[in-house]
Amino acid sequence: MPRTIDQIRANRLPANMMQFAAKGALSVPGDENIEILVYLAKHNKVFGDLARMTLAGWDEKASLAAASNPKTSREVLAYMVSPENLRPTLLPPLLENPSVLESEVEKFAISATPESIALMLQSPRVRASSAVLEVLRSNPYLKENEGAEVRRLLAGGNVTPQAAEQAKSSAEPFSSPKAVELAVSEVSRQAAPELNPSLPHEETQQAPDEEVSAYLAEHAAEIVSEQGKAFQPVGGIVDLLGADYFPVSEVRDVEQPPATQSGGTDSSAAAAARAPVPDKAAAAKRQAPGEPRRENTLQKINNLDVKGRIQLALKGNKEERSILIRDGSKVVALAVLDAPKITDGEVEAFALQKNVLEAVLRTIPLKRRFMKNYVVVRNLTFNPRTPLDLSLGLLKHLLAQDLKNLSSNKEISDTVRKLALKMYKQKMETANKK
Secondary structure (H helix, E strand, O other): OOOHHHHHHOOOOOHHHHHHHHOOOOOOOHHHHHHHHHHHHHHOOOOHHHHHHHHHOOOHHHHHHHHHOOOOOHHHHHHHHOOOOOOHHHHHHHHHOOOOOHHHHHHHHHOOOHHHHHHHOOOHHHHHOHHHHHHHHOOOOOOHHHHHHHHHHHOOOOOOHHHHHHHHHHHHHHOOHHHHHHHHHHHHHOOOHHHOOOOOOOOOOOOOHHHHHHHHHHOHHHHHHHOOOOOOEOOOHHHHHOOOOOOHHHEEOOOOOHHHHOOOOOOHHHHHHOOOEEOHHHHHHHOOOOOOOHHHHHHHHHOOOHHHHHHHHHHOOHHHHHHHOOEOOHHHHHHHHOOOOOOHHHHHHHHHOOOOOHHHHHHHHHOHHHHOOHHHHHHHHHOOOOOHHHHHHHHHHOOHHHHHHHHOOOOOOHHHHHHHHHHHHHHHHHHHHO
8 A cells, every 4th residue: 555655656645644744743653744744835836835834833852752763764854854844953963874965064164153063063974074064064054163173173183171171161052942042142242243234344334346237247137127117116206205304394385387287187207207306505593413314315316327336335324224125126126136235234124114025034044144133034024015934934943932922013924923932832741841
């Protein structure tokens, strides 16, 4: 008799049974259950989301058993060790499992987090693999003492007791789920230097012309397709600036050309052209010395083409970035996230913003320096505009209290809220046992 997983691969199970399978509720052995869930998560468009949600909250003991068993399906092991799905407690057994391909370990080492690096340096397999160590050496999160240890291992030298003790002490805080939760909070507190607004060089840092040229060259095709597209913020100009952006006392009427006074329905562009113009003299009286004038910023952006707005996104100030992140042109909005001067506070706000392109919300987690900030991760999960698959993948990084709050947030989808509640209960049960 064929196994259930073979029937699922052949698409021979009815829909109701497939739903049970995606919930992990079939009466099959535990290892086959995980194999079924991984297959559905990777290959089934209908039940994939449900399967991913089930895997994210799967029993830890069963997950550990699968991660350490050489007989576990390679597809399951590859799913477990991938950065977007990995649970920190599963990393040590996965690293030592001979069925996990070295290429998968190398791929993981490229973007391993600081806590994962500490665990990797305790792995006999990693320490004996020059290929993995070479990749690990280029990881931007590698600390100075860890880099020295990697170089010694690559040179075939013995590791000093002090270095081994340092690596051990770095790994110990991540040996339990509760400790991992505390560690995530600590990582969020220690923001990346390039995102810290308190650094004295922050305000003077600016994208060099070569960087701007590189971005323009990389996105040349998109820029050509968007050529001639005027600035149009997601959600509209009123939503961007507020209804009271131009106070009535500070505007004057402008004589309109005869063509614009003809009957008929006006386009939004024509309506914008006839909008009241700020009275510069009156505005100057109200404006404090040195205070930025928002109407000037908007006018400057409106006068720029796509290339000009990209350059402003990379080299401009905080106010200009806050407007350009809402640009309807994806290539402009994403340029804001590449700006050297962007701060962690700005990214935290962008992650919670509802009136940005979906591409912006998807790009934020792809940048490692942003994901080192716990508030960014939390804000993305609390944003109802964040795509479902992205929210589900980020839930495992949330602290217990945030999971509880998220489970009662009515703006978030049912799928995310249910998984948040399930994960919160699991964290509480684990904490109570200790």
